[in-house]
Structure formats: structure tokens, C-alpha cells
């Protein structure tokens with residue numbers, strides 16, 4: 001039987017998000033194992049040229065639904081569209097990238113398709129003798145290997161589940177096809193009162209570099225040196241829980257067990273002690289740098305590079321060095 | 327207002343995780359269990375809404391009897407009664423199917439739970455329940471107010487937030503700062519002892535996924551210390567040695 005793999009991609013200003021391009025590569029590699037093609041679904045406003053890029057990551061076709069009703073993110077309608085695309089394409093495997101939207105769509109689609117859903121997948125599936133995936137559990141403190149028994153399988157993959165750079169898998173350009181899912185009124189019962197979005201900011205879940213501050217930064221008025229380093233490195237900024245609780249920084253910057261889980265290439269922690277709940281949000285990072293005046297700070301145990309010292313002396317030095325990189 | 331709050335029973339956030347039985351089971355030895363921190367937020371807001379608007383609040387747990395201290399705690403915090411579906415759930419689909427079954431029987435205006443459990447971190451149960459019941463689900467919800475048959479919800483979105491107005495019934499995955507965690511008081515603890523905790527058997531659900539084995543991450547290598555006086559050398563190391571710049 002021909003099985004296609006369907007990958008949902010999230011859009012940001014008309015182009016496919018980086019984590020979603022990774023998901024496309026993940027889907028294409030999975031399709032190589034299971035047979036069939038990798039088909040992409042994009043919902044909302046997009047540039048055709050940007051969508052074709054999915055081909056570079058191994059997709060053969062992109063379904064694009066551009067109905068104006070889908071322009072505003074709506075996990076209910078999006079999940080319905082995903083199910084309809086899966087049915088049209090005979091997809092047995094559905095892949096999304098890990099995010100609030102990815103989980104919400106995966107869940108609703110799985111219930112509709114009576115499919116097993118596994119979220120937080122960290123590596124390509126094993127397909128010899130059952131379909132098995134590994135995912136992060138206990139907020140990255142452990143991993144579980146799970147067999148998916150249902151005919152249709154829904155996977156939500158974490159950032160860095162597959163290694164790809166901007167050359168993708170070296171594929172060609174994908175054919176973009178218009179897709180017109182039937183939209184149900186019941187998915188549009190909510191009205192959007194307001195949306196507040198920091199447009200210019202780099203999103204934490206997408207960022208390759210994050211500079212993050214804790215209570216050791218002493219107060220919101222002292223954040224400039226941290227922002228300067230972030231700017232010099234092209235990094236997003238994050239913080240510990242007390243910092244957002246105290247309103248020193250906005251809530252969406254809160255990283256950790258009860259905040260955002262991040263997996264950048266580089267995480268620079270400034271004046272953060274490294275409580276286990278904070279570490280739980282950053283343990284997917286490739287490289288961790290810790291700057292803390294206390295040599296006993298627990299964060300050093302989880303770090304790759306450490307500097308014992310005052311953040312306010314060290315940050316400007318790093319910023320200078322980072323500027324001279326380019 | 328009829329509210330259902332679903333809680334998980336999970337290892338404390340500081341618990342050291344290890345496995346037994348050839349890495350097929352969590353080692354519960356010496357591990358303190360708690361109500362999931364996100365579920366605790368959902369419960370706190372549920373209690374506040376019930377106190378404001380009247381009605382009832384039922385707490386639901388799908389799991390084994392060892393969760394009963396946590397269920398009693400939820401009763402002490404302010405739930406009126408509790409249901410435990412007696413099962414050792416294998417995946418989110420199973421849990422969601424049990425919640426949906428109870429909800430179909432009893433009919434709730436509002437089903438609250440945490441945005442995710444802190445053991446499996448899947449964040450899919452609210453969506454599964456919503457679809458199984460054919461009602462909307464939203465997550466992560468940071469603020470929730472009710473006005474007649476409508477809810478005003480503030481949701482966190484990538485890099486910001488969104489305010490929605492939606493008619494009940496709804497399923498919501500909650501997170502801070504929806505309410506402050508509540509600590510049970512003495513009176514609450516006393517009355518919790520006599521509040522009903524009904525144990526029911528699960529409905530049958532096909533196995534969708536089956537856990538196989540667990541493992542711990544590879545141990546971290548040593549941290550390379552750089553003297554503060556040479557802090558600027560870090561940037562070069564990040565570029566040439568760690569290759570992350």
C-alpha cells in the first residue's frame with residue numbers, strides 16, 4: 001500500500017518556520033523508511049516561493065489552503081483541515097513540530113482519526129518490527145521508547161530531532177497545490193478579542209542562541225548589558241521564573257519546567273542559580289554557558305562552559321568580543 | 327456552573343528519575359508524588375470560579391489508588407467530590423477516553439486541566455478530550471473569566487498572547503498566572519475526609535501506543551571554566567571549539 005507522510009508546517013510572515021522545515025526533513029526521512037511520499041500542508045497566508053522551499057527538505061508536494069478564515073491561527077479548524085488532507089492523501093503518518101499549536105492540532109486530529117499520538121519525539125522512528133519512536137519525558141530528564149500500534153500515527157517532533165542545515169536534504173522544489181478543506185462553523189464559535197505579539201522579537205522556541213537572565217541581574221533596569229550581548233549574537237532573550245513573576249521581564253520569556261522548554265544550539269545563563277525546575281527547560285540545549293558569581297551554583301554542573309564572576313563585568317566583555325566576530 | 331478539574335499524580339519537580347525492571351518501569355522508591363503543578367493552577371482557578379459563581383467542582387484522576395492522598399488534597403483545597411478511574415493508564419489517548427466518558431455521563435460546563443503533565447509532557451489530553459466530546463479546547467490558558475455562558479480566555483501564543491471569547495462548554499489546559507496555587511487549610515483537610523471519592527472502573531479503549539523502555543540521558547561532560555579576567559576568550563571557544571557561533 002502507498003503510504004504518504006503528511007507534515008503540517010507552521011508559517012511566520014508567509015514563510016515556513018525553521019522548526020517546521022526540520023519536521024519536513026523528518027517526514028521525508030520517515031517516508032524513505034516506510035515508502036511513499038512526503039506531502040506538506042500549509043494553512044494561511046504564504047508566499048508560493050517560500051512554500052516551494054519544502055522541496056529542499058524532501059517534500060514532493062505542498063497543499064496550501066489560503067482561505068481567509070484560516071489566516072488567524074485556529075487550532076480547531078487547522079486540525080480539521082489536517083484530517084481532511086490526511087484523508088485526501090491517504091496518509092498513515094502525520095508529523096507536526098512541537099509547539100502549543102502542534103500539540104493542539106495533533107491531539108484533535110488523533111481523536112478524529114482514532115490514531116495514537118506521541119509528542120516530544122527526539123529521533124527518527126525505528127520501523128523494523130513495529131513502529132517505535134523515542135521521546136523526551138520528565139521534562140528532558142529521561143527518554144521513553146514507545147511503540148505505536150494504531151494504523152494512523154501522529155508524531156509531534158522536538159527541535160533537533162533531525163540534523164539539517166539551510167541546504168535541507170538537497171532536494172528540488174516542491175509543487176504547490178491549492179487545497180480547500182471544508183470548514184465547520186463549530187470551529188469558529190470563539191471570537192478573537194485581541195492579539196498582542198512582539199513581532200520584532202526572535203521566538204524562543206525557534207532561536208539558535210538564547211541569552212537568559214535570572215534574579216542575579218538585580219532588576220529590570222539592569223537588563224541592558226544582557227540585551228546588548230543578545231543583539232551582538234543575534235540571540236533571543238529568556239529569563240528564570242522569579243524574573244517573570246516579578247514582572248522584570250514578560251511572561252513569554254519564562255523558561256523552565258513551568259515555562260517554555262527551549263533547545264537552542266547555545267544557551268547563555270546570566271545570574272541564574274540553576275534550580276532543577278529551570279534546568280528542565282534548557283536540557284535540550286547543545287551548549288550551555290553559565291555566568292554566576294557563586295562557584296557553587298548548581299548550574300555549573302549542567303554547563304559546558306562556566307565563568308565565575310559578576311555578570312555586569314563579564315557581559316560587556318563578551319559583547320565586545322561578539323561584535324568583533326563579524 | 328458545573329466544573330470538572332482533571333489532575334495528574336506525578337513525581338515532584340525535584341525528584342531524581344530512575345527506572346527498574348530492566349528499564350521498563352519508573353522507580354517510585356523514595357519519590358514524592360504531587361498534583362501536577364499545571365493541574366494545581368487549574369484546580370485553584372476552578373475553586374475560585376466555583377466560590378464566585380456557585381455550582382459544583384468535581385476532581386477527576388485516572389490512575390491507581392496510590393494517588394488518593396493527592397486527590398484528598400484537591401478535596402481539601404475546595405473540590406466538592408472526586409472520581410478516580412481505577413486504571414494504570416498507558417497513554418494520553420486512554421486517559422482522554424476515560425475523561426470524555428465521565429464527562430458524557432455527567433455533563434460539565436467547564437473541564438479544566440494543566441497544559442501538560444510533568445511526567446510525559448505531552449500536552450495533548452485537553453485536545454483529545456475536546457475532540458472526543460465535540461467541543462472546543464484551548465491551551466495554554468493564562469487567564470479565565472466567566473460571564474454567563476461565555477468564557478473570556480487569555481492564551482499564550484508564540485511570543486505573545488491572544489484574548490478569546492468563547493461559549494461554554496469548553497476544555498481548557500491551564501498554566502500560570504491563571505491563579506495562585508492554593509494550600510489546604512485545617513478546615514479543608516478535615517472536611518476532605520468525608521467528601522465522596524468515587525472509584526469507577528475504566529471503559530475499554532484500544533491500545534494506541536505501548537511504552538517499551540526508558541533510559542536516562544548520557545552523563546554531561548565536565549564544565550570548562552574560564553577565568554573572569556579572560557572572559558572574552560569564551561566567544562572564540564564557542565566559535566572554534568563548541569562550533570555554536
Ligand SMILES: Cc1cc2nc3c(=O)[nH]c(=O)nc-3n(C[C@H](O)[C@H](O)[C@H](O)COP(=O)(O)OP(=O)(O)OC[C@H]3O[C@@H](n4cnc5c(N)ncnc54)[C@H](O)[C@@H]3O)c2cc1C
Nearest residue numbers: 214215216240241256257258271272273275277278293311
Ligand atoms: C513547581 C515549581 C516549578 C518551577 N518552575 C520553574 C521554571 O519553570 N523556571 C524557573 O526558572 N524556575 C522555576 N521554579 C523556581 C526555581 O525553583 C528557582 O526558584 C528559580 O529558578 C530561581 O531563579 P534564579 O536562578 O533567577 O534566582 P536565584 O535562585 O535567586 O539565583 C540567582 C543567582 O544569581 C547569582 N548572582 C547574583 N548576583 C550576581 C551577579 N552580580 N553576577 C553573577 N551572578 C549573580 C547568584 O549567585 C544566584 O546563583 C519552579 C519552582 C517550583 C517549586
